[in-house]
Amino acid sequence: MIFYGEPVGEDEVIRRNMELAKRKDFTVADVDALPEEERAEIIDGQIFLFASPRTVHQRLLVRIWSKLDAHIAEKGGPCQAFVAPLDVYLNNDDRTRMEPDVFVICDPSKVHEDACYGAPDLVIEVISKSTKRRDYGLKVLKYRTAGVREYWIVDPYQKNVTVYWFEDESQNCQYAFDEEIAFHMYPELTICMNDLLGGNA
Numbered sequence: 001m002i003f004y005g006e007p008v009g010e011d012e013v014i015r016r017n018m019e020l021a022k023r024k025d026f027t028v029a030d031v032d033a034l035p036e037e038e039r040a041e042i043i044d045g046q047i048f049l050f051a052s053p054r055t056v057h058q059r060l061l062v063r064i065w066s067k068l069d070a071h072i073a074e075k076g077g078p079c080q081a082f083v084a085p086l087d088v089y090l091n092n093d094d095r096t097r098m099e100p101d102v103f104v105i106c107d108p109s110k111v112h113e114d115a116c117y118g119a120p121d122l123v124i125e126v127i128s129k130s131t132k133r134r135d136y137g138l139k140v141l142k143y144r145t146a147g148v149r150e151y152w153i154v155d156p157y158q159k160n161v162t163v164y165w166f167e168d169e170s171q172n173c174q175y176a177f178d179e180e181i182a183f184h185m186y187p188e189l190t191i192c193m194n195d196l197l198g199g200n201a
Helices: 010-020 027-030 055-075 132-135 138-146 192-197
Strands: 040-043 046-049 080-083 100-107 121-126 151-153 160-165 173-175
Touching: 010 100, 010 160, 027 040, 027 192, 055 080, 055 100, 055 121, 055 192, 121 138, 132 138, 138 151, 138 160
Parallel strands: 121 151
Antiparallel strands: 040 046, 080 100, 100 121, 151 160, 160 173
């Protein structure tokens, strides 16, 4: 429908996304019409293709999710941790469907068999070259206005983590990969990215 072919590198995905940016009238149906090998999300009617993730990206998101999931299970309660790929209909419409790397939802009514409907409480994005601009820009606005409470941007290239706490933005902060970072939602849980990578950064 839009682009066909084998998965391509990040530079080509960036080029394609620049072409797609000329239109902002796409819907979820257009994303669903893409070939199976094309991963994409749609934000306010604009489609963004994904490049295949790098190994550092996958190590980080799986290990962050694993720590969160174990902690949430130990605490009990209604919250659930999820890891990509899983669709999130952030605004419950057909113009925005996102795929956060790691996210936590504490309202069970938002969790359905096919996807999650509504804003997560916590979102963590591990950036890549092709997602960096929207992770630091558009997604900050989208997550804040949709009702996300806490948003982390993990940057394995600059080796830092930006933490947004939308309930009190005076507490927004940036951390290095060698620092212990506490979650605002779970202050008793800390994560050090270098420890998660185990020397494979």
